[in-house]
Amino acid sequence: MMEPLLDVKELTMDFGGLRALDKVSLQVLPGEIVALIGPNGAGKTTFFNCITGIYKPTGGNVFVTPPGKKQRRISGMKTHRVTAQGMARTFQNIRLFPEMTVLENVMIGRHCRSRAGVLGAIFRDRATRREEKDIVDKSYAILEKMGLAGEVNELAKNLPYGAQRRLEIARAMATTPFLLLLDEPAAGMNPRETDVLEELIRRICTEENIAVLMIEHDMRIVMSISSRIYVLDYGKMIASGTAPEILANPVVIKAYLGEEDVDVPAS
Amino acid sequence: MDYFFELFLGGLTRGSIYALIALGYTMVYGIIELINFAHGEIYMIGAFTALIVSSVLAFAGMSGPSVLFLAASVAIIYSAAYGFTVEKIAYKPLRQAPRLSPLISAIGMSIFLQNYVMLAQTSDFLPFPSLLPELPFLESYGLKIGSSEFIILVTTAVSMVLLMLLIKFTKMGKAMRATAQDRNMAMLVGVDVNRTISYTFIIGSILAAIGGVLIASHIGRINFYIGFIAGIKAFTAAVLGGIGSIPGAVLGAFILGWTESFATGYVSSDYEDVFAFVLLVLILIIRPSGLLGRSTVQKV
Amino acid sequence: MNAFAQIRQSLIIALWFMFITFPVLVVRVNTIEKVVEWRWLNMIYVGIGSFLISFVWRYFLERKAQGGKEDTHPAPATATEKPFMQRLMAEPRLYRPFLIVLSLFGLAFPFLPFASTYQINIVTNALLYIMLGLGLNIVVGLAGLLHLGYVAFYAVGAYSYALLYYHFGIGFWVALPIGALFAAIFGIILGFPVLRLRGDYLAIVTLGFAEITRLVLENWNGFSFGPSGIAGIPRPGLFGMEMDLHQGTIYIYFLMIALCLFTIFVVNRLQNSRIGRAWVALREDEVACEAMGVDPTTAKLTAFALGSTWAGLAGVVFAAKTTFVNPASFTFLESAMILSIVVLGGMGSIVGVIIGAFILILLPEYLRAFSEYRMLLFGMIMVVMMIFRPQGIIVGIRQIYEFKKVAAKEGNRQ
């Protein structure tokens, strides 16, 4: 069997008295696009925050296995170290650097893959210049792929909404991850934009060989794109499986539609 | 032993004043997550107003407790008015701004108010009349406590109890707690957030004014700069106790008061202000959420 | 709002301000002669002043609110739409001649007929503040850390030179890097525990630290000679040449110009480097920045240490320039002044800080009547700038990158 890229074991997160995650386990295998769905407040974003080290989980373990490397435990690691391991994320409520240009936003993603320090910045020696050029070229290449090459020098805050979402993905890609975590990438997009996004995520997965774990409410994109789906409800993982399995699962339907409407089929 | 008791009492008195000011910091921080740097200035303005009122009355030949009453009342009204106005001018327009902006605005307001009082009044120390009455019964009961210390302790205790009652039982108190917990949620359930924030500033300012009048008549002199140092110390007390926590602010204030009192008494009085700062840095390293503060996770 | 309602509101505001300023502005008690001075005129000034200002205030607030709305429907910003200053700075053809004239003036200034020792000193002083402002700008403007105790590191630099000379006879040029190093070490020692915490704690800790530094300098007689300070610090030497006072002043002026150019060079290179970008990103959104792989503690500590280094450098120059240091030169007001330079000029903007320093240092010098009110003004500037123009007079511009393919792509689109 293939080593999972991401292996989350019984992750638990308490906020005061509230148990936002209750022994949640999840795996992402190489080449997969996995969706994490669930009603509002189920704990999906909290799950991302826990595995990326933004929150300190109360219990459980998170392991990653970067391709060609040994498995290592990342729970308890600082966020920037997790990113350096090769797991990059986007945010549900877009968190770009608004006063920086589009290109600079992406260049930040290269930070953990480059080394120049203060002295390098001041003296601009050969190595620093080469590194800087590499940062610019790689960032630009990513922006081209994401269809943002025309806006490189625009301030991030001036981009339209859909482009901002794509820029967030571009920024995360710049960290050369093996696993991309997307928190509701299609939120607020119109159907056309969603289609473009879907195509983009597919390409990221196949061409760049980056696995994707995606939180999404838009069932259309979830059902068509994901190899597997996990369903979270009130902090508990209530189901997992392929799209048809999930659609046919009564527990999932109940979670989404409430007690009374158990027998209404999901459309 | 007597010396110890004296220092203990001194610490308690100091702590009471710090508590009165620290409450303003902690309440404002609890509700809008802002270090209100101008809060120390509100305290200073309270003391100045009391000085002005009591002097005018004294020159007009009045004396006795009515002077204290009038001076304190006017001081409270004016401090409240300044607190209210400062919020409206310097903080309200910046509610949605990045965190740095209201902080800079607050420090600007503090500098402005200091210099406003200095230019309009004087940069010298002014003698503050001893407004607090002598309480002969203390001695007759054999209590080894000065009457002004006694009055400070009692006034502080009464103010705290009133504040607790206000927060626990009045509608405004509930609105304040709701807003502190989640401003947007409070707005959704019909709390008038702007008004609640104004009330918070007003209540904090009133407490600061009480502290200002008490300490000024205890020490007997004031200048425009007293708010600055007192402000840093009271803030230290608030952080020590856990910023945002009201009992924490009181606890922190007493700990700070005793620390300073014993340290200046047994170690050195030249470095009075250094101890508070060392305490602040230590607490930030060891327990940044303070003694009674809950460590909350910033929502992402 | 119609005119009547406007006037009514302004009247209420005017009355309110007349009320709240009454005890402080109108009444003044003379506690020695036991007389009360009533300054009713002040009340009238306040009334009229606040009545008029309230209109301007409201107007700008409304404009700002509308501006905010426009931002959410961005129009593609074309070059012609950008404000004049921005265009001026982005376009070498426009700013080059300007720069040449400026540098010629800078070089010729000490030899112009009106340039007395006093005049040169004032400008040197402004240059010193440019250096301080640019140093603080790294911390506040780029990295977004509110540093309220900058003057402490300035003091570390100044006392380093003073004490090194006093005890070991060490000269200016050797003391310069040592002072900077000491300041940096202090910065790291203070920053390390505090920078991991929420940003606003930094403000209060730095503020406290500066007060403590001053208190220690004032009270520790054996170390720093207390309030009387250390006198007789030598001016910088130039290959052992003998210089009279005027020549010495001119020399320090040019030295200061050189140091400012060096600072500008360094800050400019830093802000468009890997580290500089990390600082700005940190300022913009710390959570996102860390999630993109930037170690926030290291980035903050670097900014803090570099800022302190510059304060230390400036401190050494200050000691050499005045030949005398005492704790009174390092009060909170000094920190506040440097901060207002950064806030007024524009956080993150080199040109802005330079302009800010010239305005705030030279204006009170030349308008003597004004200088009494300078701190009042600094406080006001911080509040007003934050509300109406948080980016400062000059907006920091980000580096533009040219790609051949971009042009082609844009060409295709049209």
Ligand SMILES: Nc1ncnc2c1ncn2[C@@H]1O[C@H](COP(=O)(O)OP(=O)(O)OP(=O)(O)O)[C@@H](O)[C@H]1O
């Ligand atoms: N920092 C925090 N402190 C306290 N409670 C939190 C915090 N973060 C999340 N929660 C709580 O945890 C629960 C799960 O929230 P979470 O944001 O993970 O939901 P979600 O599944 O992402 O929902 P949505 O689909 O609306 O984004 C909610 O009840 C939320 O209020």
Ligand SMILES: [Mg+2]
């Ligand atoms: Mg979510």
